[in-house]
Amino acid sequence: MKKLIILLDPGHGAETPGKRSPDGTLREYEFNRGVSRLLQKKLLSCGIDARLTVQDDTDMPLVQRTNQARDSKRQGYDVVLVSIHANAAGNGWSTANGIETYTNDQAEKLAQIIQRRLVADTGLRDRGVKRADLHITRESARYGIPGVLVELGFMTNKDECALLKTPAYREKCATAIAKAICEHYAVPFKVTADNPQPVAKPVDKVSIEINGTRLAASGYLRDGVSWLPVRAVAEAVGGKVEWCAATKQVKVNGHDLSVTIESGVSYAPARELAAVLGLQVTWHQAAKTVELSSGRA
Known part of the structure; x- marks a missing residue:
């Protein structure tokens, strides 16, 4: 066979x-x-x-x-x-x-x-x-x-x-x-x-820059996807964040996000979060940095 x-x-x-x-x-x-x-x-x-x-x-x-x-x-x-x-x-x-x-x-x-x-x-x-x-x-x-x-x-x-x-x-x-x-x-x-539990993959810490300024908070990289702290990023660009404790759902500027909760902090995929905030996103592999920009000079 x-x-x-x-x-x-x-x-x-x-x-x-x-x-x-x-x-x-x-x-x-x-x-x-x-x-x-x-x-x-x-x-x-x-x-x-x-x-x-x-x-x-x-x-x-x-x-x-x-x-x-x-x-x-x-x-x-x-x-x-x-x-x-x-x-x-x-x-x-x-x-x-x-x-x-x-x-x-x-x-x-x-x-x-x-x-x-x-x-x-x-x-x-x-x-x-x-x-x-x-x-x-x-x-x-x-x-x-x-x-x-x-x-x-x-x-x-x-x-x-x-x-x-x-x-x-x-x-x-x-x-x-x-x-x-x-x-x-x-x-x-x-x-x-x-099922046998797989060995956890290493999670890499990633830095975040918004319009050229380094954010104090950091995100992480897992399975090729960058996850960013929702509130820290959103509030840095004037975004509105809402949290529903009953459904564990996060809204940014009125849009639902798919999130994961780590130590009480909500993280969302970088591209998804950037989209609802009207930001462009660039990933720099060598520096392990997610760069977000408004597209304005």
């Missing part, structure tokens, strides 16, 4: 044009990578070899993603390509909603299980399993590889956009897909509580 590899493809990159919510508070790549990394950990814990097509925030060309699947098959593996996405409709907010899964002939049964699990676990509208001329499903089929592309909710729908930002929803999506893959390949699914 050939070894099975699940190749997880977190669609798009940090600078892919248009792949963000209408208000700019959510970039699709952040959601895609968050779900993909969670899914990889769950599959590895179940004994399934799960690999990411791309490790950083760049937008790898589609042909390179499907070529990875092709090359793994040529090496003698059974390969399945699963691409993770958030959906969009139109140029502004819309009422389009729900989850849909695209597939090719080789992955029809797996796609049906994934769609069923996702709808059951998230409670979102079932938009069905579909076929379309998508590179991921079309080109993987050329090599006889099962290809699935899942759309896990609309970032152009205000309610679903708010969901997509939350760690809890990303966890639900990753768990549902992991369960579906385990079901399809008859592998026991191990719930998170029973």
